[in-house]
Amino acid sequence: MPSDAPTIKLENTRADxxxxxxxxxxxxxxxxxxxxxxxxxxxxxxxxxxxPFVIAGQGTVGQEFAQQAAAIEIALDAFLAPCxxxxxxxxxxxxxxxxxxxxxxxxxxxxGFDDTAQSLTAGVRTQIDPSAPSICDALLLEIxxxxxxxxxxxxxTGGLVVSDADAQRAMAVLFQxxxxxxxxxxxxxxxxxxxxxxxxxxxxxGVVVSGGNxxxxxxxxxxxxxxxx
Amino acid sequence: MPSDAPTIKLENTRADxxxxxxxxxxxxxxxxxxxxxxxxxxxxxxxxxxxPFVIAGQGTVGQEFAQQAAAIEIALDAFLAPCxxxxxxxxxxxxxxxxxxxxxxxxxxxxGFDDTAQSLTAGVRTQIDPSAPSICDALLLEIxxxxxxxxxxxxxTGGLVVSDADAQRAMAVLFQxxxxxxxxxxxxxxxxxxxxxxxxxxxxxGVVVSGGNxxxxxxxxxxxxxxxx
Numbered sequence: 001m002p003s004d005a006p007t008i009k010l011e012n013t014r015a016d017x018x019x020x021x022x023x024x025x026x027x028x029x030x031x032x033x034x035x036x037x038x039x040x041x042x043x044x045x046x047x048x049x050x051x052p053f054v055i056a057g058q059g060t061v062g063q064e065f066a067q068q069a070a071a072i073e074i075a076l077d078a079f080l081a082p083c084x085x086x087x088x089x090x091x092x093x094x095x096x097x098x099x100x101x102x103x104x105x106x107x108x109x110x111x112g113f114d115d116t117a118q119s120l121t122a123g124v125r126t127q128i129d130p131s132a133p134s135i136c137d138a139l140l141l142e143i144x145x146x147x148x149x150x151x152x153x154x155x156x157t158g159g160l161v162v163s164d165a166d167a168q169r170a171m172a173v174l175f176q177x178x179x180x181x182x183x184x185x186x187x188x189x190x191x192x193x194x195x196x197x198x199x200x201x202x203x204x205x206g207v208v209v210s211g212g213n214x215x216x217x218x219x220x221x222x223x224x225x226x227x228x229x
Numbered sequence: 230m231p232s233d234a235p236t237i238k239l240e241n242t243r244a245d246x247x248x249x250x251x252x253x254x255x256x257x258x259x260x261x262x263x264x265x266x267x268x269x270x271x272x273x274x275x276x277x278x279x280x281p282f283v284i285a286g287q288g289t290v291g292q293e294f295a296q297q298a299a300a301i302e303i304a305l306d307a308f309l310a311p312c313x314x315x316x317x318x319x320x321x322x323x324x325x326x327x328x329x330x331x332x333x334x335x336x337x338x339x340x341g342f343d344d345t346a347q348s349l350t351a352g353v354r355t356q357i358d359p360s361a362p363s364i365c366d367a368l369l370l371e372i373x374x375x376x377x378x379x380x381x382x383x384x385x386t387g388g389l390v391v392s393d394a395d396a397q398r399a400m401a402v403l404f405q406x407x408x409x410x411x412x413x414x415x416x417x418x419x420x421x422x423x424x425x426x427x428x429x430x431x432x433x434x435g436v437v438v439s440g441g442n443x444x445x446x447x448x449x450x451x452x453x454x455x456x457x458x
Contacts, residue, residue, distance in 0.1 A: 008405060175448075176237060179410040179441035212408035216456070219404075220449040227445070 002030075005137065006183070009213035025140070049087030050145040059091025065206045066099035074204045076103045080160070080189040081208035083107035083116050084139040086148030088210065093155035096206075103206075104157040106198065108188045110136035110167065116144045116152060117159025125149050135164045135222070138185035138211055160198070165225070166191040172226035174209065175219075184222060186211030231259075234366065235412070238442035254369070278316030279374040288320025294435045295328035303433045305332045309389070309418040310437035312336035312345050313368040315377030317439065322384035325435075332435075333386040335427065337417045339365035339396065345373045345381060346388025354378050364393045364451070367414035367440055389427070394454070395420040401455035403438065413451060415440030 001010060003022040013020055023033055038045050047054055062079070069076050079096055081089045089107045096103050107116045112130045119126040127143045134140065144152065162170075167184040170191035174180040182190075189207045193200060214222070230239060232251040242249055252262055267274050276283055291308070298305050308325055310318045318336045325332050336345045341359045348355040356372045363369065373381065391399075396413040399420035403409040411419075418436045422429060443451070 012405070175410055175445065176241070181404055181408040181410060216404065216449050216452045220445050223445045 002137070006213045006215050006218065008215050012213070049085030049090075050147045051087075052147065055087045055091040055094070055148060055151070057091070058088040059093075059095045061088065061208060061210070062092025062095035063099075065092070066096055069204070069206070070099070075100055076206050077203035078104040078106065078157075078198055078200075079206040079208075080106045080108050080192055080198075082136075082139060082185055082188045082210060083109050083159070084113075084141045084185075085145045086116055086152050087145065088208070089116075089156065090145075090148040090151040092208070093151060097155050104198075105155060106157055106192070107152065107159045108192045109159060109161055110134040110139050110185070110188060111161055111163045113140055113142070114159065114161045115142055116149070117161055119144050119149060120153060120156060120159045123153065134184075136167055136185040136188060138183065138213070139188065160192040162188050162191040162195060162197075166195050168222045168226040170194055171219075172223045175223050180209060181212045181214065181219065182209050183211045183214040231366070235442045235444045235447065237444050241442070278314030278319075279376045280316075281376065284316050284320040284323070284377065284380070286320070287317040288322075288324045290317065290437060290439070291321030291324035292328075294321070295325055298433070298435070299328070304329055305435045306432040307333040307335065307386075307427055307429075308435040308437075309335045309337050309421055309427075311365075311368060311414055311417045311439060312338050312388070313342075313370045313414075314374045315345055315381050316374065317437070318345075318385065319374075319377040319380040321437070322380060326384050333427075334384060335386055335418075335421070336381065336388045337421045338388060338390055339363040339368050339414070339417060340390055340392045342369055342371070343388065343390045344371055345378070346390055348373050348378060349382060349385060349388045352382065363413075365396055365414040365417060367412065367442070368417065389421040391417050391420040391424060391426075395424050397451045397455040399423055400448075401452045404452050409438060410441045410443065410448065411438050412440045412443040 001020050001022055002025045010020055023030060034045055037043055081092055083089045093105045096105060109117055112132050112134055115126060115128045125144050167187050170187035171182055174182045174187060186209050190209060193205060193207055230249050230251055231254045239249055252259060263274055266272055310321055312318050322334045325334060338346055341361050341363055344355060344357045354373050396416050399416035400411055403411045403416060415438050419438060422434060422436055
């Protein structure tokens with residue numbers, strides 16, 4: 001886990017019985033650390049996104065959306081989910097496009113970490129070089145997955161990008177209107193909708209809010225930053 | 230609306246198009262203010278609890294619990310809901326006892342405002358005289374409803390009481406584990422369970438979390454008070 005991860009994420013993971021190995025984002029490679037651990041202790045690696053079973057598991061979110069939309073007899077016009085390595089949106093896209101090929105599917109990334117958006121435009125996996133950090137600490141990857149990108153290239157309508165302020169505003173709306181606690185990363189897809197990045201009038205839109213690992217003081221800071229604007 | 234109501238409650242109500250009439254809890258009678266408004270502007274009064282249709286409407290919460298429990302093939306051993314005038318718990322008790330008479334049903338009130346608990350013990354509606362305020366600002370009544378109490382007397386197993394600190398701890402658990410924003414009043418039923426007021430081991434328990442009208446700074450204050458203990 002990155003050493004700057006929210007304390008709540010660290011503590012909840014430890015409370016579930018895990019031994020957490022912290023690393024510094026700036027000068028360590030998490031894949032290499034994981035490979036080393038697998039070698040040393042005979043562990044099984046569960047990749048965060050670039051694995052068929054992980055993509056399929058994350059896709060159950062899209063499957064549930066499709067089932068719930070069918071249950072209330074609506075066709076989803078669009079669907080948005082936060083995107084880092086691209087596993088969640090790829091899995092959802094597989095499920096949703098099978099249920100209704102007309103649904104427009106969008107990945108949402110934070111400004112500066114829009115590798116999937118850039119890759120979708122370029123048509124090939126594109127490595128980015130972030131110039132500034134983002135409060136969306138779960139979405140700080142620089143290149144799409146080798147397995148996820150081909151799926152996303154085929155099934156996504158496009159990649160949207162939101163600012164930190166957009167994410168904070170969506171967090172405040174989730175707090176005030178929906179009574180849901182979201183971390184900045186988890187609020188990005190709603191941020192894209194609130195900011196009018198896609199046409200929503202008269203449409204049925206599916207939005208994934210995923211990730212509530214945010215410390216109480218940081219949560220207040222984000223909400224108040226949005227409210228004071 | 231009491232003039233000490235959370236700002237978020239005031240603003241959200243105004244945003245929905247209402248004209249809000251503030252009053253001081255200490256020296257004004259809200260029922261008299263409402264009657265006066267009804268007279269003046271020809272409005273229709275919707276009582277907060279002492280009305281058959283309001284009780285039935287609030288009871289749809291219990292109805293949904295009964296349906297969802299049946300859908301996953303469990304029988305609810307117990308059910309708890311926050312209690313002020315007693316409409317929510319009375320409506321839920323009607324629905325749940327019809328679905329499964331074995332479910333034990335409990336009202337939950339804040340310390341100092343336990344008029345329903347005292348009335349259930351005494352067997353008659355009992356007026357209390359609160360000696361101290363509570364952070365549970367939506368549950369500050371002093372006598373059960375004339376219509377709600379006979380229902381609750383017949384169908385409730387008992388009335389539970391929780392402290393402000395218990396409510397804050399439940400708010401923190403809802404924030405950290407369930408990612409739900411609850412106001413102190415809304416977290417009281419969960420507080421009673423977390424505090425071990427009823428036997429939960431191996432049981433299926435229904436808990437109502439109702440009310441998320443809490444300002445961001447107050448929310449943080451309650452969560453941090455619970456975490457620092």
